[in-house]
Amino acid sequence: MQQRAPPLRLPLHLLLLLVPALSEVPDHYASPRVGSGTRTGLSNAPAQEYLDPTYPVPRPPPVAPTCVVPVLSYSFANTYGAPPAKAAYAPPAGCPAPWSLVVLSFSVAIAGDQYDRVAAVWLDGAELLRTTTAEPTPDGVRWTVRKDVTRYSALLRSPPGGVLSVMLENLVNDVYTGVYNVSVSLEFHGAPAYLVNDGGSSSAAGSADPGQKLPASYFQPADLILPISEGTGNSSGFWFRIQNSSDCRSKLVSIPSNTYRAVLEFFVSPHSNDEFWYSNPPDLYIRENDLTTGRGNAAYREVVVSVDGHFAGSFSPFPVIYTGGINPLFWQPVAALGAFDLPTYDVELTPFLGLLVDGKAHEIVLSVVDGIAEWLVDANLHLWLDPASPNVSAALSRYRTPRLSITRRYYTRQPLDGRFEIRAKRKSRFSGWVNSSFGNFTTDVETELEATSLVEFTDQGRNKTVRLQAEQDTEVVVRSSETRKEVGKVETEAKYPLWLEMVTEDGENGTYVMRANLTHSLIVETDAEAEGLFDGETKVVDEQAAVGWMLVRDHDVLDGSAATTQAYRYSDEAGKYERAIDTLDGAVLSDNVTESYRALGDGLAWLAAGAGPAEGGAMEL
Numbered sequence: 001m002q003q004r005a006p007p008l009r010l011p012l013h014l015l016l017l018l019v020p021a022l023s024e025v026p027d028h029y030a031s032p033r034v035g036s037g038t039r040t041g042l043s044n045a046p047a048q049e050y051l052d053p054t055y056p057v058p059r060p061p062p063v064a065p066t067c068v069v070p071v072l073s074y075s076f077a078n079t080y081g082a083p084p085a086k087a088a089y090a091p092p093a094g095c096p097a098p099w100s101l102v103v104l105s106f107s108v109a110i111a112g113d114q115y116d117r118v119a120a121v122w123l124d125g126a127e128l129l130r131t132t133t134a135e136p137t138p139d140g141v142r143w144t145v146r147k148d149v150t151r152y153s154a155l156l157r158s159p160p161g162g163v164l165s166v167m168l169e170n171l172v173n174d175v176y177t178g179v180y181n182v183s184v185s186l187e188f189h190g191a192p193a194y195l196v197n198d199g200g201s202s203s204a205a206g207s208a209d210p211g212q213k214l215p216a217s218y219f220q221p222a223d224l225i226l227p228i229s230e231g232t233g234n235s236s237g238f239w240f241r242i243q244n245s246s247d248c249r250s251k252l253v254s255i256p257s258n259t260y261r262a263v264l265e266f267f268v269s270p271h272s273n274d275e276f277w278y279s280n281p282p283d284l285y286i287r288e289n290d291l292t293t294g295r296g297n298a299a300y301r302e303v304v305v306s307v308d309g310h311f312a313g314s315f316s317p318f319p320v321i322y323t324g325g326i327n328p329l330f331w332q333p334v335a336a337l338g339a340f341d342l343p344t345y346d347v348e349l350t351p352f353l354g355l356l357v358d359g360k361a362h363e364i365v366l367s368v369v370d371g372i373a374e375w376l377v378d379a380n381l382h383l384w385l386d387p388a389s390p391n392v393s394a395a396l397s398r399y400r401t402p403r404l405s406i407t408r409r410y411y412t413r414q415p416l417d418g419r420f421e422i423r424a425k426r427k428s429r430f431s432g433w434v435n436s437s438f439g440n441f442t443t444d445v446e447t448e449l450e451a452t453s454l455v456e457f458t459d460q461g462r463n464k465t466v467r468l469q470a471e472q473d474t475e476v477v478v479r480s481s482e483t484r485k486e487v488g489k490v491e492t493e494a495k496y497p498l499w500l501e502m503v504t505e506d507g508e509n510g511t512y513v514m515r516a517n518l519t520h521s522l523i524v525e526t527d528a529e530a531e532g533l534f535d536g537e538t539k540v541v542d543e544q545a546a547v548g549w550m551l552v553r554d555h556d557v558l559d560g561s562a563a564t565t566q567a568y569r570y571s572d573e574a575g576k577y578e579r580a581i582d583t584l585d586g587a588v589l590s591d592n593v594t595e596s597y598r599a600l601g602d603g604l605a606w607l608a609a610g611a612g613p614a615e616g617g618a619m620e621l
């Protein structure tokens with residue numbers, strides 16, 4: 001076994017300067033004594049329930065049978081280097097598939113001192129959730145992540161003998177005493193008869209005019225999900241641990257020869273020297289200033305998949321900040337965007353089915369452009385199967401390897417000042433047809449990824465500015481191969497601007513003060529339409545702004561103050577949901593929820609529920 005760098009948030013032994021140059025930070029910190037209400041002059045009681053506001057998991061349809069399956073309870077104490085915790089899983093007899101909704105609940109309680117950690121849940125080697133933990137206070141904190149996992153129905157249906165694994169590498173000693181108590185359960189909601197009979201999972205026979213309409217099953221959960229993950233997962237989890245840009249990890253898969261649609265869903269999280277990749281300076285700066293940090297290789301990253309040596313898709317990862325990152329006081333009790341449920345990324349592989357449906361094994365390769373140690377990456381291959389034919393025929397009809405165009409402008413001035421700009425762009429267009437019993441359809445996938453990054457050090461390295469603007473637009477268009485008529489289209493625009501400013505000042509006795517300002521957003525707009533099925537837009541705007549200071553020795557926060565505002569907004573054809581939270585020094589000052597719904601087919605009136613506290617305000621139809 002190769003020796004790998006521990007992905008633990010241990011203090012760096014490399015901070016040689018008394019006042020660290022900001023190239024050595026942002027870093028991860030533990031805030032053991034702050035946030036426990038002992039700060040002078042603060043009257044707000046710190047919250048114990050931590051959260052990451054997102055759209056509430058949809059309500060199950062009325063009269064659906066409901067079953068809750070507690071799958072695993074485990075105390076993650078000194079689990080570093082240990083295999084994942086495992087538990088047997090079988091679908092509930094009382095709520096057989098198909099399900100209208102399945103929800104995974106991941107609940108955590110912890111007291112003491114501890115760093116944030118990364119964790120994942122896998123079912124038979126396919127990932128269901130990637131999450132990171134909050135840092136505890138001595139009085140204890142808890143939180144619950146609820147994720148809609150209906151899209152993994154194919155895995156959840158698996159016959160008895162299933163194994164659910166949870167990895168959370170923790171380290172407990174005299175100083176870091178926190179033990180993560182985790183429980184995982186699954187909540188199944190059956191599909192009432194009126195839903196099963198309506199549209200259903202449709203067979204081709206239903207269509208009088210094949211080739212003119214996509215089947216409803218095209219937009220339902222996949223029929224089969226194959227894990228693109230590391231071996232048996234018993235030693236160090238099912239994720240691939242990617243160490244550098246040439247560290248390509250691959251898996252050989254054979255897919256059923258009647259696959260008519262394929263989507264690869266990625267789970268990624270950067271750690272160690274790449275945890276703050278968006279703020280890493282180039283190696284040139286590190287060398288010129290004789291720094292010892294390994295956090296270099298500049299601030300561009302892109303995750304790439306290839307199929308049998310063909311580049312098949314890529315994305316710019318959303319910069320998730322874990323709860324010990326930048327200033328841990330920012331993330332009490334609201335976690336940074338996505339920290340409790342990391343975003344996943346879908347790459348449409350349908351145009352490449354022509355390479356895959358021959359019943360033979362093919363190589364899927366995952367890699368990280370410019371990545372350094374280490375990235376935890378794996379993926380799920382979602383496959384939709386033709387119910388009426390043992391074979392599809394398919395071909396990749398338009399393919400050219402897309403080029404990454406990247407411009408770097410680096411400027412340095414001794415000591416420790418520098419300005420590093422990167423502009424990157426990649427445009428790709430792939431096209432392929434698949435003839436199944438539903439007809440002959442051509443899928444065009446067009447992607448444009450654009451990122452600009454700025455990392456700047458001024459005031460002899462004590463002032464640092466980071467600006468990242470990543471934008472990825474994807475258009476998937478499905479046409480009848482004969483008539484060229486469009487039968488389905490999904491357009492997605494994702495943007496993630498991040499702005500961060502930090503200043504360090506000398507403190508007394510080996511301490512320093514760091515002030516930071518941050519704004520961070522995740523904006524995703526999706527416009528989807530399918531002939532005879534639906535036509536609609538959804539928009540998510542999730543934003544945070546935080547400002548504060550902290551007094552630090554080594555990696556411990558001794559004192560500080562921070563204010564965070566969080567605004568989450570979701571809207572679609574049926575209504576909208578907004579939640580705005582103001583926090584100060586670990587306490588929630590206000591938490592406003594506004595919801596409005598349109599009753600479809602029932603007067604189409606918007607019923608607005610007034611603003612108010614989280615408990616009030618909501619109105620259901």
Ligand SMILES: *[C@@H]1O[C@H](CO)[C@@H](O)[C@H](O)[C@H]1NC(C)=O
Binds near residue numbers: 109
């Ligand atoms: C975690 O579980 C252990 C063992 O059941 C229990 O003693 C401890 O109080 C729990 N911790 C928290 C914070 O709930």
Ligand SMILES: *[C@@H]1O[C@H](CO)[C@@H](O)[C@H](O)[C@H]1NC(C)=O
Binds near residue numbers: 232
């Ligand atoms: C790893 O797990 C697999 C399947 O769960 C099992 O067959 C194998 O024996 C395990 N290997 C080790 C070294 O524990």
Ligand SMILES: *[C@@H]1O[C@H](CO)[C@@H](O)[C@H](O)[C@H]1NC(C)=O
Binds near residue numbers: 246247
């Ligand atoms: C990249 O990582 C792999 C896997 O750890 C290692 O074998 C290889 O030597 C590394 N390559 C470079 C250039 O560091």
Ligand SMILES: *[C@@H]1O[C@H](CO)[C@@H](O)[C@H](O)[C@H]1NC(C)=O
Binds near residue numbers: 390391
């Ligand atoms: C499926 O495809 C294989 C190989 O292309 C072919 O040999 C076989 O006859 C096909 N089967 C059917 C039922 O079409």
Ligand SMILES: *[C@@H]1O[C@H](CO)[C@@H](O)[C@H](O)[C@H]1NC(C)=O
Binds near residue numbers: 391435436437439
């Ligand atoms: C397309 O697929 C259908 C169903 O598998 C098959 O009946 C038909 O012959 C195929 N068309 C061609 C031109 O191969």
Ligand SMILES: *[C@@H]1O[C@H](CO)[C@@H](O)[C@H](O)[C@H]1NC(C)=O
Binds near residue numbers: 458464
């Ligand atoms: C830090 O640098 C930024 C960008 O150069 C500048 O706007 C800001 O005024 C500086 N702050 C301090 C305290 O020097």
Ligand SMILES: *[C@@H]1O[C@H](CO)[C@@H](O)[C@H](O)[C@H]1NC(C)=O
Binds near residue numbers: 433435441481
């Ligand atoms: C499907 O359509 C494409 C594009 O028009 C065509 O080249 C191909 O031969 C068709 N396939 C079948 C099996 O009909």
Ligand SMILES: *[C@@H]1O[C@H](CO)[C@@H](O)[C@H](O)[C@H]1NC(C)=O
Binds near residue numbers: 508509
């Ligand atoms: C400096 O730190 C040491 C060890 O933490 C402590 O004993 C000493 O009292 C501190 N001095 C001042 C001036 O804070």
Ligand SMILES: *[C@@H]1O[C@H](CO)[C@@H](O)[C@H](O)[C@H]1NC(C)=O
Binds near residue numbers: 501503515516547
């Ligand atoms: C943070 O923003 C506030 C308000 O915009 C400003 O007064 C302060 O100087 C900023 N601090 C830093 C470190 O940039």
Ligand SMILES: *[C@@H]1O[C@H](CO)[C@@H](O)[C@H](O)[C@H]1NC(C)=O
Binds near residue numbers: 581582590
């Ligand atoms: C919540 O609503 C109250 C009353 O309208 C307002 O004063 C407060 O600023 C709002 N909080 C947020 C975070 O929007």
